[in-house]
Amino acid sequence: MGKIRKIFVPSYMEKFKCIGSSCEDTCCAGWRITIDRKTHKKYEKINDINLKREFKRNISRNRSNSSELSYSKIKLSKDGMCPFLDETKLCGIQSKLGSSYLSNTCATYPRISNLVDGTIEKSLTLSCPEAARIALLNEEGISFKELEEDYETRNVINNIDFEGKPIKYFWEIRTFSMQIMKSRDYELWERLIILGLFYKKIDELIENNDSNKIVEAIDLYTELIINGDFKKTLARIPSKNTIQMELLKELADEKIFLGVNNEKYWQHFSTFLHGINYTNDDRKEVIGERYKNALEEYYNPLLKKYSYVLENYLVNYMFRTVFPFGRYKTIFENYIMLVVHYSLMKMQLIGIAGYYEENFNLDIVLKFIQSFDKVIEHDNKYLNYVLELLNKNNYTTMGYMSILIKD
Ligand code: SF4
Numbered sequence: 001m002g003k004i005r006k007i008f009v010p011s012y013m014e015k016f017k018c019i020g021s022s023c024e025d026t027c028c029a030g031w032r033i034t035i036d037r038k039t040h041k042k043y044e045k046i047n048d049i050n051l052k053r054e055f056k057r058n059i060s061r062n063r064s065n066s067s068e069l070s071y072s073k074i075k076l077s078k079d080g081m082c083p084f085l086d087e088t089k090l091c092g093i094q095s096k097l098g099s100s101y102l103s104n105t106c107a108t109y110p111r112i113s114n115l116v117d118g119t120i121e122k123s124l125t126l127s128c129p130e131a132a133r134i135a136l137l138n139e140e141g142i143s144f145k146e147l148e149e150d151y152e153t154r155n156v157i158n159n160i161d162f163e164g165k166p167i168k169y170f171w172e173i174r175t176f177s178m179q180i181m182k183s184r185d186y187e188l189w190e191r192l193i194i195l196g197l198f199y200k201k202i203d204e205l206i207e208n209n210d211s212n213k214i215v216e217a218i219d220l221y222t223e224l225i226i227n228g229d230f231k232k233t234l235a236r237i238p239s240k241n242t243i244q245m246e247l248l249k250e251l252a253d254e255k256i257f258l259g260v261n262n263e264k265y266w267q268h269f270s271t272f273l274h275g276i277n278y279t280n281d282d283r284k285e286v287i288g289e290r291y292k293n294a295l296e297e298y299y300n301p302l303l304k305k306y307s308y309v310l311e312n313y314l315v316n317y318m319f320r321t322v323f324p325f326g327r328y329k330t331i332f333e334n335y336i337m338l339v340v341h342y343s344l345m346k347m348q349l350i351g352i353a354g355y356y357e358e359n360f361n362l363d364i365v366l367k368f369i370q371s372f373d374k375v376i377e378h379d380n381k382y383l384n385y386v387l388e389l390l391n392k393n394n395y396t397t398m399g400y401m402s403i404l405i406k407d
Contacts, residue, residue: 003151007120010142012134019130021088027109028082034070035103058083080261104156112320113155123320127374132366135316139308141182142315160322166206169214176218181315188310190234192405196398199335240403242288248347255382264371272351294354302360336396340386343404345372
């Protein structure tokens, strides 16, 4: 090992290893695989006639939105597979030329790297099935640690834009947010609502140039959480299952209209529709009743027993997106998008639970989350559209967020 640097990671990172040809998915299926300029130039210099021909046939320049990182792209086959995969589903470029010939995208996936406060933070995207298994199936919850890595390790580093956010209190807000999300004395929906109320307060303080009161707000919320005062208020929030399902179904449909190039997700989506017998003929209230029934009979028994799975999903999302300082404009907008991820996932899982009934199990949950992540998480166009839609309809309030969150 040459020179080393410190990185900050969830502890599951130490366990992760690509399982290659035993993987039930492949990283690249149904995706846009971009090639950085440096790697593209390396391909142009290859002398092997056969490989040269392969590269020419399967790689095209990215003319519309070219950048250093997405200089060209691999043309996927009709079934959405990478043409360089061999018959054992291993990458042909890596086996013939070595890993130094992999593009940045292929060399780093499923790792996500953010530069935060001078340190590289690395985690995994759950669109990789092996990553989903090791990150979500940890009953103890996700903890974090410092590791060392070789300076030469390839990373595609995202720089976080802190503009307009209270950078001075970054660590206080981030640490407190994680604490709330891991407070198992509270149900997951309760934790999410407390988070939202807290962020509303923080955004208000920022707007009124009162950021110096953020630590005071954290102390107050800590007190309310510890003495159980929140429990009473939260218990009074009504459950509105039909409206929840209607709103979320509309958001999920938008993704279907925009296009889904992932067979597994299609199957899950159709299972969800079957599970609540979603038809255009039935009244929304009738479908809402079936949704409520699937929630209470099949979803809740499993997801309450394994509530750490969804907690781990949220904690991983929060770390990976440097939440709530992520890419959306305000702290509260970052929160809205966390809620959108959680509630879209939950709605579809409820339908899926209704379909499988007593056979609904953890393996199905994991497979759904992985395909959901692959389809939704990497589609910024869709996510931006969702936020726009919510803003346009004035749904970006705590009232609406509670409808989406509450069981
Ligand atoms: S999806 Fe994950 S486990 Fe599967 S081949 Fe890619 S990196 Fe390896």
